[in-house]
Amino acid sequence: MPILEFKNVSKIYDNVTKALEDINFTVEEGEFISIIGPSGAGKSTLLRCINRLIDASQGEIIFDGQDITHVKGKELRSIRTKTGMIFQHYNLVDRLSVIENVLHGTLGKKSTISGMFGHYTEDEKTRAFKILKELGLGEFVYKRCDELSGGQKQRVGIARAIMQQPKLILCDEPIASLDPKASKVIMDQLVSINKNKKITCIVNLHQVDVALRYSTRIIGVASGKIVYDGLPENLNQETIHKIYQSNANDLITDVSGGVHGER
Ligand SMILES: Nc1ncnc2c1ncn2[C@@H]1O[C@H](COP(=O)(O)OP(=O)(O)OP(=O)(O)O)[C@@H](O)[C@H]1O
Numbered sequence: 001m002p003i004l005e006f007k008n009v010s011k012i013y014d015n016v017t018k019a020l021e022d023i024n025f026t027v028e029e030g031e032f033i034s035i036i037g038p039s040g041a042g043k044s045t046l047l048r049c050i051n052r053l054i055d056a057s058q059g060e061i062i063f064d065g066q067d068i069t070h071v072k073g074k075e076l077r078s079i080r081t082k083t084g085m086i087f088q089h090y091n092l093v094d095r096l097s098v099i100e101n102v103l104h105g106t107l108g109k110k111s112t113i114s115g116m117f118g119h120y121t122e123d124e125k126t127r128a129f130k131i132l133k134e135l136g137l138g139e140f141v142y143k144r145c146d147e148l149s150g151g152q153k154q155r156v157g158i159a160r161a162i163m164q165q166p167k168l169i170l171c172d173e174p175i176a177s178l179d180p181k182a183s184k185v186i187m188d189q190l191v192s193i194n195k196n197k198k199i200t201c202i203v204n205l206h207q208v209d210v211a212l213r214y215s216t217r218i219i220g221v222a223s224g225k226i227v228y229d230g231l232p233e234n235l236n237q238e239t240i241h242k243i244y245q246s247n248a249n250d251l252i253t254d255v256s257g258g259v260h261g262e263r
């Protein structure tokens, strides 16, 4: 059974802007998919339809065997728990410590009251420490998040997402604010989570070279439509040109060559 399915999904903002047009694709468990495309192509819209930060205007989204297109309340919260989200600007609570931010990842599963008072179980705390250690953040556990570098903040973001024990991790430009070295750490960690914890990942990326190096599959989006869906090795210059409507060579040399890694 696929983990995710888009069936004829369209999104129109304010009755005017067609951000997504008849999007169809299926994701199997364990895939590591990069979504690439120029600014305004609809990448964030697509990702946000999955955890319903945005509602699709038409079509159906099936996640983990359930039609989630219109679910509300408890069911919606359950979907949000099953999909961890990682953002370009980390979305951490800066004045709180690393461990507190990571424990926030459990909130979707608790009552509002126990979450509000920071009632976490011993098991949750142990798990949070373990995850932070695995991500190389053992020495930062009690640091305030505003004292961390961008790369460290993003690792906290990853830890918070894993804490949810999600089935799917959605990353919207996770390395767009990071230098090549920090970007490599983040991409390596995402791949390791994908492989070792068997969590499916969908990552929006601006860097074509990073997508080529790390993904099991690439989806190219242009003007709200899928123009490529396939293996990284089959993505040729002509298609890259079609996705970006520009010179593919410019793009390849334009992006940072510093993120060296592989699956
Ligand atoms: N909340 C919104 N209200 C109205 N229009 C929106 C909204 N969010 C996005 N759009 C429009 O929808 C289209 C797709 O935007 P989206 O943010 O999904 O693109 P993107 O591929 O993520 O771009 P970027 O690479 O710059 O992040 C754009 O034309 C954008 O202006």
Ligand SMILES: [Mg+2]
Pocket (backbone or CB within 6 Å): 043, 044, 045, 172
């Ligand atoms: Mg975006």
